[in-house]
Amino acid sequence: MDTQTTIESLARRAKTASIELRTLSSATKNAALEAMARAIIERKAEIFAANALDVEGAKQKGLEGALLDRMTLSDKKIAAMADGCHQVAALPDPTGRVLSGEIRPNGLKIEKISVPLGVLAVIYESRPNVTVDAAILALKAGNAVILRGGSEAIETNKTLARIIGEAATSVGIGADAIQIVESTDRSASSHLAQLPQYIDLIVPRGGEGLKKALAKVATVPIIFAAGGVCHVYVDEFAELDMAQSIAFNSKTQGPSACNAAETLLVHRAVAPQFLPLMAQKLIAGGVELRGDDASRALVPQMGEANEEDWDAEYLSLILAVKIVDSLEEAVEHISTHGTAHSEAIVTQNVRRAEEFLAKVDAAAVYVNASTRFSDGFEFGLGAEVGISTQKLHSRGPMGLESLTSTKYVVRGDGQLRG
Amino acid sequence: MDTQTTIESLARRAKTASIELRTLSSATKNAALEAMARAIIERKAEIFAANALDVEGAKQKGLEGALLDRMTLSDKKIAAMADGCHQVAALPDPTGRVLSGEIRPNGLKIEKISVPLGVLAVIYESRPNVTVDAAILALKAGNAVILRGGSEAIETNKTLARIIGEAATSVGIGADAIQIVESTDRSASSHLAQLPQYIDLIVPRGGEGLKKALAKVATVPIIFAAGGVCHVYVDEFAELDMAQSIAFNSKTQGPSACNAAETLLVHRAVAPQFLPLMAQKLIAGGVELRGDDASRALVPQMGEANEEDWDAEYLSLILAVKIVDSLEEAVEHISTHGTAHSEAIVTQNVRRAEEFLAKVDAAAVYVNASTRFSDGFEFGLGAEVGISTQKLHSRGPMGLESLTSTKYVVRGDGQLRG
Numbered sequence: 001m002d003t004q005t006t007i008e009s010l011a012r013r014a015k016t017a018s019i020e021l022r023t024l025s026s027a028t029k030n031a032a033l034e035a036m037a038r039a040i041i042e043r044k045a046e047i048f049a050a051n052a053l054d055v056e057g058a059k060q061k062g063l064e065g066a067l068l069d070r071m072t073l074s075d076k077k078i079a080a081m082a083d084g085c086h087q088v089a090a091l092p093d094p095t096g097r098v099l100s101g102e103i104r105p106n107g108l109k110i111e112k113i114s115v116p117l118g119v120l121a122v123i124y125e126s127r128p129n130v131t132v133d134a135a136i137l138a139l140k141a142g143n144a145v146i147l148r149g150g151s152e153a154i155e156t157n158k159t160l161a162r163i164i165g166e167a168a169t170s171v172g173i174g175a176d177a178i179q180i181v182e183s184t185d186r187s188a189s190s191h192l193a194q195l196p197q198y199i200d201l202i203v204p205r206g207g208e209g210l211k212k213a214l215a216k217v218a219t220v221p222i223i224f225a226a227g228g229v230c231h232v233y234v235d236e237f238a239e240l241d242m243a244q245s246i247a248f249n250s251k252t253q254g255p256s257a258c259n260a261a262e263t264l265l266v267h268r269a270v271a272p273q274f275l276p277l278m279a280q281k282l283i284a285g286g287v288e289l290r291g292d293d294a295s296r297a298l299v300p301q302m303g304e305a306n307e308e309d310w311d312a313e314y315l316s317l318i319l320a321v322k323i324v325d326s327l328e329e330a331v332e333h334i335s336t337h338g339t340a341h342s343e344a345i346v347t348q349n350v351r352r353a354e355e356f357l358a359k360v361d362a363a364a365v366y367v368n369a370s371t372r373f374s375d376g377f378e379f380g381l382g383a384e385v386g387i388s389t390q391k392l393h394s395r396g397p398m399g400l401e402s403l404t405s406t407k408y409v410v411r412g413d414g415q416l417r418g
Numbered sequence: 419m420d421t422q423t424t425i426e427s428l429a430r431r432a433k434t435a436s437i438e439l440r441t442l443s444s445a446t447k448n449a450a451l452e453a454m455a456r457a458i459i460e461r462k463a464e465i466f467a468a469n470a471l472d473v474e475g476a477k478q479k480g481l482e483g484a485l486l487d488r489m490t491l492s493d494k495k496i497a498a499m500a501d502g503c504h505q506v507a508a509l510p511d512p513t514g515r516v517l518s519g520e521i522r523p524n525g526l527k528i529e530k531i532s533v534p535l536g537v538l539a540v541i542y543e544s545r546p547n548v549t550v551d552a553a554i555l556a557l558k559a560g561n562a563v564i565l566r567g568g569s570e571a572i573e574t575n576k577t578l579a580r581i582i583g584e585a586a587t588s589v590g591i592g593a594d595a596i597q598i599v600e601s602t603d604r605s606a607s608s609h610l611a612q613l614p615q616y617i618d619l620i621v622p623r624g625g626e627g628l629k630k631a632l633a634k635v636a637t638v639p640i641i642f643a644a645g646g647v648c649h650v651y652v653d654e655f656a657e658l659d660m661a662q663s664i665a666f667n668s669k670t671q672g673p674s675a676c677n678a679a680e681t682l683l684v685h686r687a688v689a690p691q692f693l694p695l696m697a698q699k700l701i702a703g704g705v706e707l708r709g710d711d712a713s714r715a716l717v718p719q720m721g722e723a724n725e726e727d728w729d730a731e732y733l734s735l736i737l738a739v740k741i742v743d744s745l746e747e748a749v750e751h752i753s754t755h756g757t758a759h760s761e762a763i764v765t766q767n768v769r770r771a772e773e774f775l776a777k778v779d780a781a782a783v784y785v786n787a788s789t790r791f792s793d794g795f796e797f798g799l800g801a802e803v804g805i806s807t808q809k810l811h812s813r814g815p816m817g818l819e820s821l822t823s824t825k826y827v828v829r830g831d832g833q834l835r836g
Contacts, residue, residue, distance in 0.1 A: 019753065023776045102798055108787055110797055117809055118779070200809055221810050242832040249834040335437065357827050358441045361536070369526055369830025378835070379528055379826065380520055391535055391618050391823035392639050393811040405809035408797065409775050412787030414660040416667040417796065 003183050007191040010146060010179050011198035014119045017176035018144040022116055026093040028171055033136055035167035037085035040132070043163050044078055050159035051128070058152045071126045071153045081132040081160075088136045091382045094400035095142045109411040114404045116142030118200040121192045123148045123214065125206040128156040134203070135164055135178045137383055141403035144177050146199070148192060151184035158182060193218035201403075203386060223398065226389040227313040228258035228341035230371045233330040233356070235347035236267040240274050242368060243346040244281060249370040250344065252285050256315045258387060259342045259374040263310065263320040265330045268294070271323045275299055282319060291321040310337040327352055331359045338362065341389050342371040363389055363396035421601050425609040428564060428597050429616035432537045435594035436562040440534055444511040446589055451554055453585035455503035458550070461581050462496055468577035469546070476570045489544045489571045499550040499578075506554045509800045512818035513560045527829040532822045534560030536618040539610045541566045541632065543624040546574040552621070553582055553596045555801055559821035562595050564617070566610060569602035576600060611636035619821075621804060641816065644807040645731040646676035646759035648789045651748040651774070653765035654685040658692050660786060661764040662699060667788040668762065670703050674733045676805060677760045677792040681728060681738040683748045686712070689741045693717055700737060709739040728755040745770055749777045756780065759807050760789040781807055781814035 001009070040047070051073045058068060094114060101111035120143045122134035131147055138145035149157040161180035169175050181188050193202055193214050202222045204211050214222055232250050234243040250261035266275055271294070279289055279299040289295075290305040302321065309320040310333070324330045327345075334343055344366035345356040353367040364374045374397055376384025381399030388394050394402035419427070458465070469491045476486055512532060519529040538561045540552035549565055556563035567575040579598035587593050599606050611620055611632050620640045622629050632640055650668050652661040668679035684693055689712070697707055697717040707713075708723040720739065727738040728751070742748045745763075752761055762784035763774040771785040782792045792815055794802025799817030806812045812820035 019777070019779075022779065104796070104798055108791060108796075112814075115779070221808075239832075245832060245834055253835050353829075359437070361437075361440065361533070362825065364826040364828060366828045367830065369828055369833040370835050372835035373526060373828060373833070374826075378522070378526075380522055390639075395824050396530075396826045406813050407780065408782040408792075408814045410782060410784045410787055410791060411771075412785060412791075414657075414663060415787040415791070416663055417671050417788050417790035 003185040003187050004191050006183060007181065007188055008195060010181065011119070011192065011195045013176040014144040014146050014179060015198040017174045018116065018118045020174055021139075021142050021144055021177055024142060024173070028173065029093070029139055029142070030089040031171045032139060032168045032173055033085045033089035035170050036132070036136065036164040037082040037089075039163050039167040040078060040082045040085070040160075046163065047073060047078060047156065047159055050155040053155045054153050061152075063152065067126060071128060071150075071156070073128060073156065077129060081129055084133055085136055088140050088383060091140065091400060094140070094404050099406060106415050107413065108415050111409045112406050113409055114401070115407045117403055117405050119144045119146065119198060120201050120203060120403065121146040121148065121199050121220070122203045122205060123189050123192065123210065124150065124204070125210065126150040126153055128153045128160060130205055131157045131160040131180070132164060134205070135161070137385055137400060137403060139168065139177065141400050143403055144179075146179050146181065146192065148181040148189055154182075154184055189214065190217045193220050193222070196220045205386060223386060223388050223394065223402065224390045225258065225387050226339045226341070228260070228389075229263070229311060229313050229337060229339045230259060230261050230342045230344075231263045231265055231330075231334050231338060232261045232344045232346065232371065233265040233324075233327075233334070234267060234270065234274060235327060235345055235349065235352050236269040237349035237352060238267075238270060238274075238346040239348055240270065243274065244278050246344065246346050246368065246370050247278060248281055248285065250372055251282065251287060251319050252317065253370065253372050255317050257372065258313075259371050260315070261319065261344075261371050262312060262314055263322065263337070265322050265324050265333060266295070267327075267330075268323050268325050271295070272298060275321070275323075286317050288318045289321055290318065292323060294323040295321045313339070327355060331356065334360055339389055341387070342366065342374040344369065344371050363387065421603040421605050422609050424601060425599065425606055426613060428599065429537070429610070429613045431594040432562040432564050432597060433616040435592045436534065436536045438592055439557075439560050439562055439595055442560060442591070446591065447511070447557055447560070448507040449589045450557060450586045450591055451503045451507035453588050454550070454554065454582040455500040455507075457581050457585040458496060458500045458503070458578075464581065465491060465496060465574065465577055468573040471573045472571050479570075481570065485544060489546060489574070491546060491574065495547060499547055502551055503554055506558050506801060509558065509818060512558070512822050517824060524833050525831065526833050529827045530824050531827055532819070533825045535821055535823050537562045537564065537616055538821065539564040539566065539617050539620045539638070541607050541610065541620060541622045541624070541628065542568065543628065544568045544571055546571045546578060548623055549575045549578040549598070550582060552623070553579070555803055555818060555821060557586065557595065559818050561821055562597075564597050564599065564610065566599040566607055572600075572602055607632065608635045611638050611640070614638045623804060641804060641806050641812065641820065642808045643676065643805050644757045644759070646678070646807075647681070647729060647731050647755060647757045648677060648679050648760045649681045649683055649748075649752050649756060649762070650679045650789065651683040651742075651745075651752070651761075651763045652685060652688065652692060653745060653763055653767065653770050654687040655767035655770060656685075656688060656692075656764040657766055658688065661692065662696050664762065664764050664786065664788050665696060666699055666703065668790055669700065669705060669737050670735065671788065671790050673735050675790065676731075677789050678733070679737065679762075679789050680730060680732050681740065681755070683751060684713070684739070684741050685748075686741050686743050689713070690716060693739070693741075704735050706736045707739055708736065710741060712741040713739045731757070745773060749774065752778055752780075757807055759805070760784065760792040762787065762789050781805065
C-alpha cells in the first residue's frame with residue numbers, strides 16, 4: 001500500500017474506534033491509564049532496546065547535542081511517562097459535564113454537555129515522551145488518536161505506542177483507539193491533514209516549520225500556536241525591585257519557551273533609575289541586550305536594536321529594550337509587534353493595571369507577574385495540550401477541555417414547534 | 419482602486435476600529451442599538467427608495483417569485499429590523515463575563531474572561547434584513563463587522579448600513595465599526611476570506627454553494643454549517659400518537675429549514691401499526707414519501723427510495739422512509755447518512771432514550787420532541803448567529819457567545835516562576 005492509502009485506512013479505523021470511545025466510562029478510561037503506567041515500567045527493557053536502535057541510527061546520521069539528548073530515554077524520563085499516566089487518571093473527566101441547562105417555557109429540558117471531539121492526530125518531532133503524553137490526553141477526553149512522531153525516534157515511538165495500546169486493550173478498549181503512523185514517509189503528515197471526513201483536529205507539537213507546513217495544506221482544523229513575542233512593560237508607577245525580578249524571570253527562567261519575554265518596554269520616567277541596574281543584572285545573567293537609542297544612552301554597553309528586533313522571537317538569552325513615553329505607546333508597540341501570547345505590566349497603579357489588561361489583546365495578560373506562568377499546569381488545568389494563540393475554540397494554555405466538543409441534549413414529552 | 423486593494427483597506431480599518439470596540443461599555447453599545455432602532459423607523463423613506471431601485475433592477479433581470487419576495491421590504495419587515503435592535507439591546511453583554519477563576523497556591527489570581535473576537539465578516543445573499551441583524555449581533559459582542567450582501571440588494575444594503583452606521587457614530591462609536599462592501603465584484607468575498615491578519619471570523623449566511631466556495635479559498639476561520647440531513651427515529655417503545663405528531667412537525671412545520679427531518683426511521687415491530695396512518699397524514703399534508711421495500715410493502719402508494727435518498731437534504735416536502743430492526747441499526751444509519759445536525763428518537767423507554775442520546779453524535783439530539791427546535795431563539799440564546807455543525811469553537815445553534823473569544827487575566831504581586 002502507498003502512504004496515502006495506509007493513512008486513509010488508519011484514519012477510517014480511528015473514526016470507527018471513536019464511536020465506541022464516545023460512551024466509555026471514566027472508570028474504564030482511568031483503568032487503561034493505570035494499566036499503561038504499569039506497562040511502561042514493567043516493559044522498560046523493550047523501550048530502552050528500541051530507543052538504543054534509534055539513538056544508534058541518529059548518531060550515524062551525525063545527530064548530536066540537544067537533539068540527541070531530547071530523543072534519548074533515561075530511567076527518569078520513563079518514570080515521568082508513567083507518572084504522567086497516573087496524573088491524567090487523577091484528573092476529572094472532561095466529557096459528560098453539563099455546561100449549561102435550562103427548562104424552556106414549553107417544558108423542553110435543554111442541556112449543553114461536553115463530548116469527545118472524535119479523532120485527533122498529533123504530529124510531533126523528536127521527543128518520544130509525546131507519544132505517551134498525547135495518547136493519554138486524547139484517551140482521557142474520549143478521543144481516538146493517531147500519532148505521528150519524528151522519524152529519528154520511530155522505533156521508540158512504535159514500541160511505546162504498542163505497549164500503551166496493549167495496556168488499553170487489556171481493559172477492553174479497541175486496538176484502533178491508539179494508532180501510530182509506522183511509515184516515515186514525509187508525506188504522511190500532509191495526508192493526515194487532508195482527511196476531514198475522519199479526523200476532527202490536528203494538534204501539532206513542534207517548531208514553527210512544522211506548523212506552517214501543516215497550515216498550508218490542511219483541510220482538517222489545526223490548533224495553532226503562533227510563536228510568542230512576549231513583552232514586559234515597566235510602568236512609571238512600578239515598584240522597581242519587583243519590576244527587575246519579573247523582567248529577569250520572564251527572560252531567563254526558560255528562555256527557549258514561547259512564554260519567555262523577548263522585549264522589555266520601560267516608561268521614560270523611570271528609565272534612568274531602573275534601566276542601568278536592570279541591564280547590569282541581565283548582563284550578569286548572560287543576556288545580550290539590544291536597545292533603542294534612548295536605552296543605549298542610559299546603558300552604553302547595550303547593542304543596537306534594529307526594526308527586526310521588535311518582531312523577533314529569540315528563544316534564547318537576547319532581550320530587546322525600548323523606552324516608551326506612555327502606557328498607550330507600550331500598548332501600541334505590543335499590538336504592532338506582539339503575537340498575542342503573554343503580556344505583562346509591572347505597576348502599582350490600579351488604573352494603569354486595568355487599562356493594560358483591557359487594551360492588550362492576548363491569550364494571557366498579567367499584572368505584576370512573570371509571563372513564564374502561561375502554562376497548563378501553572379494555570380491549574382492539570383495538563384497541557386499546548387498553548388493556543390488563535391482566538392477560536394481555545395485560547396491560551398489548553399487543558400483537556402480543549403479536546404472536547406459540545407452537544408445539545410433535549411428531552412421533551414411530545415413538544416412540537418408552532 | 420481595484421477590488422482587492424479596496425477590501426484590504428476596509429479590513430485594515432475594521433481591525434483598527436476593533437481596538438476601540440474592545441473596551442466599549444455595554445451602555446454605549448446598547449445606546450447605539452436603540453439609536454439604530456429609532457433611525458430605521460425615522461428614515462424608512464430612504465430605505466424604501468433604495469429598495470425600490472433594487473427591486474426594479476431585479477425585475478429587469480427577470481427575478482421573480484420567492485427570490486423577489488425575499489429582497490422586497492415592507493413596513494412589517496422594517497419594523498422587525500427595528501425590533502431586532504431592541505431585542506439585542508436587551509440581551510446580556512456576552513463579553514467581560516468571568517467564565518472561570520481561581521487563586522493558585524502561589525497567590526496568582528487567574529480569571530478566564532470572555533472578550534470580543536475582533537473583526538467579523540458576514541457574507542450573505544439576498545435578504546437585506548441580514549445587514550441589520552449581522553451588524554447588531556457583531557456590535558453587541560464588541561466586534562467590528564464587514565458586511566457583504568448579495569448584489570441584487572446592494573442599494574438597500576448600503577442604505578441600511580449607512581443609517582445604522584450613522585446611528586452608531588451618533589453615540590460616539592467609530593465609523594469603521596460597521597462597514598459594507600460597496601463593490602458588487604464577485605471576487606470581494608474571496609478577498610475577504612484571505613485576510614487572516616485583519617479578520618478573525620467569517621460567518622457565511624446563505625446556501626451550500628456560498629459556503630463551499632468560501633471554504634475552498636479561505637485562510638480566515640469560517641463557522642461552517644453543513645446542511646441538515648436530520649432523522650426522526652420511531653422506536654419500538656414509542657407512543658405512536660406522539661411519534662406521528664413529532665414526525666409530521668419535524669417534516670412539515672418548516673420544510674426549507676436545515677433542522678427539518680429528511681428521513682423517518684421506524685422500528686420494524688411498530689411499523690405495521692404506525693406507518694400506514696403516518697403515511698396517510700403526511701400525504702394529506704402534501705408530503706411525497708420515498709420508502710425502502712419494507713415500507714412500501716406497508717404503504718403501496720409510497721415511491722421508491724434509492725441510495726441517494728438517504729443522503730438527500732430535500733429542504734422541501736419530501737420524506738425518505740426506512741424500516742430498521744433495532745436502535746443500533748437506526749444509530750448506524752444516522753452515523754452513515756446524517757450530517758450531525760439534529761436527530762430525534764421517539765420512545766417511552768428510558769434506556770433506549772439514553773442510548774440514543776449517548777451514541778448519536780450530532781449538534782443536537784432529542785428525545786420526544788421535534789427536530790425543528792434547533793434554533794437560537796427556541797434554545798433560549800436570545801439570538802441566532804447561525805447553526806454550526808462543526809465541532810470546534812461552537813456547535814449547534816449559536817448565540818452571541820459564539821462571537822466572542824477568551825482571555826486569561828492574571829493578577830499577581832511579584833510572582834516569579836521557579
